[in-house]
Structures are given as C-alpha cells and as structure tokens.
Amino acid sequence: MKKLAVVAIGGNAVNRPGEEATAENMMKNLSETARFLVSMLDEYDIVITHGNGPQVGNLLVQQELAKHVIPPFPIDVNDAQTQGSLGYMIALTLGNELRKRNIQREIAAIVTQIIVDKNDPGFQKPSKPVGPFYSKEEAEKLQQEKGWIMKEDAGRGWRRVVPSPIPLDIVEKNVIKTLVEKDMIVIAAGGGGIPVIQENGTLKGVEAVIDKDRASALLAKEIDADILIILTGVEKVYINYNKPDQKALDHLTVEEAKKYLAEGQFPSGSMGPKIEAAIDFVTSTGRECLITDMAVLDKALKGLTGTRITL
Template structure:
C-alpha cells in the first residue's frame, strides 16, 4: 500500500502540476502517505476476498499456502492469486494534515489504494495485511472533511439497472430508498458497482448539510457536474 501510494501518487502529482503550469495556474499539489485505521476484530479478517500480487499455477499456490499460510483463489481463469482481508475503514490517521492542505487551497492526493490499513495497539499503530476498498475510504474521507459532494469515477457514464441486458436502463438520479431497493434486487455486481453505490449511500446518509454523490466516467466528469450525464445519489 505504501509503495503504491508513493509511486502512483508521484506520477499523478507530476501530471497535475504540469497541467496546472500549462494553464498558468499557481497552485500546489501534494501526495500524502495515508494510513487508515481498521478494527482488528473486523469480520473481514476471517474471510479474505481481495486478490493481490502475482498469478500462480495451482501447484505454486498450494506450495506457498503450505509454507506461509496464505489463502489463494482462482482469478477469472488466469491463475491463482493470494487473497487478503478487506476490512471497513474507521478513521483516516493523517486527516488533519489533509484538512490543512485543502483549506490552504492545495490539491491533495490521499487515501491512495484505499489507504494503508493499520490497527491500534498499546504501542501505537501497526500495519496489517489487508486491502481497504477505495470507494469506502473515499466516502469516509469526503465525510470527514465535510465535502459537499463525493464523485466516484468508473468505467461507465451512468449507473444502470439490468446491466448488459436488452432492457438495460440508465439512472440519471437515485435516492437512498431506490438504491436500497436495487441492492435487494441484486442489480449491482459485488466488487464492481455495488461498493461504489454503497459508498455513495454512506456519504449521503451521513452528510449533515445536504451533500450529494455522483457516479460517472472520468471522460464525462466535467459534463456530469453540469448535469448532462452521470448518476446523482440523493437522500
């Protein structure tokens, strides 16, 4: 997690700074190595679900599992990968630093990869082998800094029901009640659209000043903010 935050954060930071310079905008951009506290007793630790690392043959996976006690699963027919827990994020450790930079008008790259998972011990924070869902961490961040809107960018312009079926329907708006209904109907795929919708719901539900959430594609982010596409989630 820390390696990913440093490497990807650096490239994002460079690209943003170059774009700001090209546009003549005098603004700083900073990447923050971000730890996120999780509960050591989170049920997710008992059931690893997030694939990480390299692909292995079944024989290789069995050997590593026997030696190190890792859990492996077959990943879409491409081989076997180690799976690690995906606990729920509870608190962003570097939140005050992020808030100070945001208030100063800086662009902040943070909670990369969902944040580096840590648990609280008597000695302090301790890293754990896990991967926190990026959407959930983003919702927690938005909620924690008092954001007016949470925007989650994905591969589609709008959330759909009956996805990839003849009667597929795009959703320009969705209330919390409607989202709950669609989840009960299993309209959103686990590990794909479901955590995005749930994270948006969490943000909207806990926002005390009428905040909304938006799900759209990176390519359509600007026009989605103008109301021309995307799915807006409201109370």
C-alpha cells in the first residue's frame, strides 16, 4: 500500500524571488512543480497544500488601489479567491503532467475553511507577512497613510503583516478523506485555509491569514497522513543560517527542534512556523516530517538529503 503524504509547497513554487507575479510566470513555475509532485506518485498518495502570502497581499494592493471604484473585499474572501485561482493553476499543471505520462488520476481542488478561536491572541498581534516587499522608507509611508502594520521580514525587506490565528479544525476534513480514499489527488487548505470562527451555531469568516505550514500539520493529523513534507527554498534546515558557522541538519528530534526554536535559530517569518508545524505533527502522531527543497525532493525521499524531524 502507498503511503499518504501531505505536501506543503512554498511560495517559491509559485513565484520565484524577484520575478514579476504574472499568471504566465506562475503557470510556468507550477508546471515545473508538477513534475516533481507527479514523480512521487509511484510510492505516495498526495494531498497538496500551498501558501498564498504573496498572492493575497497582491490582491489586497489591487483592491486598495481600486477602492474608489469597487469596494474592497475582507481578507477571508481574498483568501478564498487565492485558493480558487491557485487551486485551479495547480490542478491544471498537475493534470497536464499526468497526461504527458499517461497516468490516469483525478484531481480535486477544495475550497477549505478552517476554524480558529475568535479570542486567539494572534488577532491582537499581527505577525503573518503578506504581499510585496518594501524598503524601510516605503514601509513607514504605508504605515502612516494606510494604517497598515509593517515589519521587517527575515532581512529581505519590509512587508505588511496581518493576524495569523492557530488553526483548530478543518471544516471539510471528511470530504478530503473521502476523496483520498477514492484515489484522487487533492489540493486543500490553500493559503492556510479560510479562517472562520464559530458563532451561535454558525460559522463566520474573519480577517486573517493562517500559516500554511500550521494548517498543513493540522490537515496531516486529521486525515491520518504517514508523512508531512514541507517544501521550501533550502535543501536542509540550518542553524546559524547565513553566518560563517552555519550548519546543515540531516536529522532533528522534537526536543532538539524545540531547543533551537527557543534559542531563536528559526525566525518567525521564515523557518519558525515550519519547525513548529513539524513539532506539532510529529508529537501528535509519532510519524515524521521532511523539510527540503523541491528540486531535490526525489533524493530527499530516498533519505539522501533534506532534514527529517522525528520523535
């Protein structure tokens, strides 16, 4: 029997750093991503999750510029829009790669709502970077003019930050499970899912962006995945990253991961949420998490590279 993997693809699988965020570029990048994902299918059934930070941020910029003509949508609706557009692009490029290889598999992209706590402290302390990078001067101007909260993002520039509550439960988890059991490739929890709160027996969208790695860990737990694979821009996890004494890690125990996290080795804007997601999944299930770069995914699955987090 094949193993079930939840594969979280990073923003660089959709948009390369410094590249114009056109639909054409996104399709080109996702076509390449599709090749790596389809190569997994001999040994794994896959559920794909993806980020949406750059895309939802760009949508917010578009709406800000057009607000005198068209009323802007709240962030949860923009989350849904990016789930739809990116879900379509991933399904299309994946489907084309399957056809090229004469593989008969169906794909379903699910608009996914995720329940969060309306009293989550994340609403008081916005932390999730979205949209383009700005210089310090541009960031200060936007903060004054638009009231946006701006923070430096891992030394790459300044970005708008929005609330990022902890995901608690996936509304469509049983639908996703059923589709996986029917041998479908599922795209779900895109951009961390659409954040909703429970209110008087109903659900209500809230303005936030859930971290996609945290949502991926929750999804992996709820559908009983064998492995959580987090794809990012580096081949392995490093300590002392970008310093003369940086060190790549082949393996991390949960205890080691917690220790390095507490020491500030993994910044909250980049590797931090990935490590937290890995700790969550591994601690809850006793299974493993693999963090690596998509370009070396095949080697990483054979144990030749990447960082594995286990108990």
